[in-house]
Amino acid sequence: MTDQPIYQPTADVQKSDEVTEHPATRGQGGELHQEPAGDAPRLTTAQGIPVADDQNSLKQGDRGPTLLEDFHFREKIFHFDHERIPERVVHARGYGAHGYLEVTDAIPELTSASLFQKAGTKVPAFVRFSTVAGNKGSFDLARDVRGFAVKLYTEDGNWDIVGNNIPVFFIQDAIKFPDLIHSVKPEPDRGWPQAQSAHDTFWDFISLMPESMHMVMWTMSDRAIPRSFRFMEGFGVHTFRFVNAEGKGTYVKFHWKPKQGLQSVVWDEAVKINGADPDFHRKDLWHAIEAGDYPEWELGVQVFDHEFADQFEFDVLDSTKLIPEEQVPVRVIGRLVLDRVVDNFFAETEQVAFCTQNIVPGIDFTNDPLLQGRNFSYLDTQTKRLGGPNFTQIPINAPKCPFHHFQQDGHMAMQNPKGRAAYEPNSWAKGGPRPRPKQGFESVAEHNEGPKRRIRAETFADHYSQARQFYLSQTKVEKDHIADAITFELSKVEVPEIRARVLSHLPNIDKDLAQKVAEGLGMEMPEAAEPYRTPIDLPVSDKLSILKNGPDSIAGRKIGILATDGADAELVNAVKSGAESAGAMVEIVAPQVGGVKLSDGSHMPGNEKIDGGPSVLYDAVAVIVSEEGAGKLASMLPGKQFVADAFGHCKFIAYSDAAETLLNAGGVTDRDEGMIALKSASDAETFLEACVAMRFWQRAG
Ligand code: HDD
Numbered sequence: 001m002t003d004q005p006i007y008q009p010t011a012d013v014q015k016s017d018e019v020t021e022h023p024a025t026r027g028q029g030g031e032l033h034q035e036p037a038g039d040a041p042r043l044t045t046a047q048g049i050p051v052a053d054d055q056n057s058l059k060q061g062d063r064g065p066t067l068l069e070d071f072h073f074r075e076k077i078f079h080f081d082h083e084r085i086p087e088r089v090v091h092a093r094g095y096g097a098h099g100y101l102e103v104t105d106a107i108p109e110l111t112s113a114s115l116f117q118k119a120g121t122k123v124p125a126f127v128r129f130s131t132v133a134g135n136k137g138s139f140d141l142a143r144d145v146r147g148f149a150v151k152l153y154t155e156d157g158n159w160d161i162v163g164n165n166i167p168v169f170f171i172q173d174a175i176k177f178p179d180l181i182h183s184v185k186p187e188p189d190r191g192w193p194q195a196q197s198a199h200d201t202f203w204d205f206i207s208l209m210p211e212s213m214h215m216v217m218w219t220m221s222d223r224a225i226p227r228s229f230r231f232m233e234g235f236g237v238h239t240f241r242f243v244n245a246e247g248k249g250t251y252v253k254f255h256w257k258p259k260q261g262l263q264s265v266v267w268d269e270a271v272k273i274n275g276a277d278p279d280f281h282r283k284d285l286w287h288a289i290e291a292g293d294y295p296e297w298e299l300g301v302q303v304f305d306h307e308f309a310d311q312f313e314f315d316v317l318d319s320t321k322l323i324p325e326e327q328v329p330v331r332v333i334g335r336l337v338l339d340r341v342v343d344n345f346f347a348e349t350e351q352v353a354f355c356t357q358n359i360v361p362g363i364d365f366t367n368d369p370l371l372q373g374r375n376f377s378y379l380d381t382q383t384k385r386l387g388g389p390n391f392t393q394i395p396i397n398a399p400k401c402p403f404h405h406f407q408q409d410g411h412m413a414m415q416n417p418k419g420r421a422a423y424e425p426n427s428w429a430k431g432g433p434r435p436r437p438k439q440g441f442e443s444v445a446e447h448n449e450g451p452k453r454r455i456r457a458e459t460f461a462d463h464y465s466q467a468r469q470f471y472l473s474q475t476k477v478e479k480d481h482i483a484d485a486i487t488f489e490l491s492k493v494e495v496p497e498i499r500a501r502v503l504s505h506l507p508n509i510d511k512d513l514a515q516k517v518a519e520g521l522g523m524e525m526p527e528a529a530e531p532y533r534t535p536i537d538l539p540v541s542d543k544l545s546i547l548k549n550g551p552d553s554i555a556g557r558k559i560g561i562l563a564t565d566g567a568d569a570e571l572v573n574a575v576k577s578g579a580e581s582a583g584a585m586v587e588i589v590a591p592q593v594g595g596v597k598l599s600d601g602s603h604m605p606g607n608e609k610i611d612g613g614p615s616v617l618y619d620a621v622a623v624i625v626s627e628e629g630a631g632k633l634a635s636m637l638p639g640k641q642f643v644a645d646a647f648g649h650c651k652f653i654a655y656s657d658a659a660e661t662l663l664n665a666g667g668v669t670d671r672d673e674g675m676i677a678l679k680s681a682s683d684a685e686t687f688l689e690a691c692v693a694m695r696f697w698q699r700a701g
Pocket of ligand 1: 094128130147164175236352382
C-alpha cells in the first residue's frame, strides 16, 4: 500500500433537488470511508450482491492488471455489450406516449367489439409515431411517411391499428414490400443516403411501379414534413371489417383526426430543423404532454357495405386507393388522448411490438393483399427483434385483460403456469382455460373461390386517377410545394434515364405539374407513359389538403420572442401573456441564455441562446429589441438568419421599432401584412390573431 493519497476520479456532485452528494471514495489506506448518502438504496450487482466500489476495477497492484475474478466488472461490461436489440427494419426512429381511447358514440349495431358497446368506455392506449426509412438515430424532419401505430388494451385483448399519416400506400401486394424498402434505404454498396428518398434507387423503383404514383403525390406533398406528430392525421389505410353480434360484416376504414388541426413545415425549414434540433418531433410531444397540453385525435370511421364497394370506382381491397370523405363521410366515434410520457424509452417505446394481426372480436380483416402479407410479417419481425416468442410478456405488450393459454417455455419465459396440464383439451378438473364458442374470436364466414394463381386483379389497374385527384385538390401553395419537392428529389437522381422515366408518369397526373418539374430540372418533357388504364376525372376533395383543414387557434403552437437587454417590457409581456393565455408556448431567444434585462429593469430568463434558437423552431416570432441590442444582433449571422428565415418561411413576424435595424440587416425590407408593427401592447393581440392562419402564404407569391 502506498503512502500517497489514492487518486479518485469521482468529482463532487453539485447539490440540487434531484442530485445527492455521494462520491464513493476510498481513504488513503484503501478503506471505504463514505457510505452512500441519505437513504439511497444500496448499489448491487444484478445478482443482488452489494457493491463496495463502482469506480475502480479489481487490480493486482495499484498499476497492475485487472483481474478476471472481478465479477462486478465483468457483469457490468457484459450487460453493456448486450444492451442493444436490432432496430426495426423499417420505422426504426419513433417516439411513443401513453393515453386512452374514449368511446363517444356506441356502435353495437356495427360491431360486437367490447369497447364500442357503450359511450364513455375508456381503454388504455399506447401510440408510437415514427419515420419509415431512417435508422434509429436519424433526424425527425426527414421527408417521409410517418407511422401512426396505436395499441388499444381492450377487455378482449390487444387491438393494434398499425397505420400511417397517409391513407394510401406505395404498393398493392405485400410481396413488393422488401423491394420498396430496399430501394429507399441507403444503397447497399455506398451506405447512403440516410433517411432520404432523394436518390437513384428509390426513384428507379418508383418509376417502374406506376401503382406507387398516388402515394408519391402524398410523400412529395407537405404531409411528409409535418410540423409535429400532434398536427398529423392518422389512417388505418386498409379496408377492415366491423362484425356485429349477428355475425354481419360491414366494411370500415379508420381515421385519426387531430383536434389541433393539420400543419406542416416548408422544406427549407425541415432541412434547417434537422440541423438545429434533430429531436424536434419527439421533444414536441414530450413537452406538450409534460405541460398538460394533451394531444387529442378523434377516432373516425368510414363505414360502407358491399353495395357501395361494388359501385365504387376502385377496388376497396387496393391500398393505393382511398375513399374520399365526400363519398363516405367520416363518423366520429371516439377520442384518443395522449396524457403520459414514457417512464423508460427502451422498455416502452423500443420494446413495444405492434402487429396488424392483433384484432379483437368484432373486428376482422379483408382480403387486401397488403394486409394479408402484413399479418405474417409483424409477428415474425417481433420475434426476431425482441429475441423470442415471449415478447408478449413484456409489460408494454402484455394484455391488460385477464389472459390464459398453454404457450410455455422459450427464452425469458416469465409467466409460467402451475400444474400438469400444458395442453388442450385435457381432462383435469382444474385443467386450465377452455375455448368459448360464443364469445371467442370468429372470422367472417366469407366465401372465396377461384384458381390458385399469382395474379393482380384487374380492379387494381388504375394507377393515376386518384393521384390526379389528390394533386388537383390542393391549394396553389401546396401544388407548388409538390412540384418543388419532385424537382428537388429528381435533381438528386444521378441517372438521367431514371429522371426521365419518373417525369413520363407526371402528364397522366397533371400536365402543368409535369411541365413545371421538367422546367425545374432543365429537361425536355419525355413522351408520357402509356397508362394501363386511362385515368378518369374525379371531383376535387377538400379534405385532402392540409391548408384547407388548418387549425382554428394558436393553441399548442410555439411563439419565439427574440429579445435583448433594454427590450420594451410592456411589449414582451403582452406577447408572452397573450400567447400563453391562447394556449401557445412561448420561448425567449436572447443573445445569452441567461436572459435579458427588460426596459423596466425586470429580468426575463432565456430559453435559447440566439445560435441555438433559430426561428425555424417557432411557428411565429416577435422581435422585441433595444436599439443597441438590434445593432449587435445585426452584426451576427444567427441574428440576421433569424429574421431572414422567418420571413422566407412566410411566418408572421411582430417587431418593435428598434427591430428595423435587424430586419434590414437580414434583408427583410418588405413590410407586408404578415409583418405586424408593435407600437403598443394592444398590437400584440393583432399579431396573435393573425398567427391563427399560421403562415402568411401571400408572401410566397
Ligand atoms: Fe409496416 C412496422 C405501418 C406495410 C412490415 N409498419 C410498421 C410500423 C408502422 C407500419 C406504423 C411501426 C410500428 C411501430 O411503431 O413499432 N406498414 C405500415 C402501413 C403499411 C405497412 C400503414 C401499409 C398500409 N409493413 C407493411 C408491409 C409489410 C410491413 C406490406 C411487410 C409485408 N412494418 C413491417 C415490419 C415492421 C413494420 C417489418 C418493422 C418493425 C415492426 O414491424 O414492428 O414488420
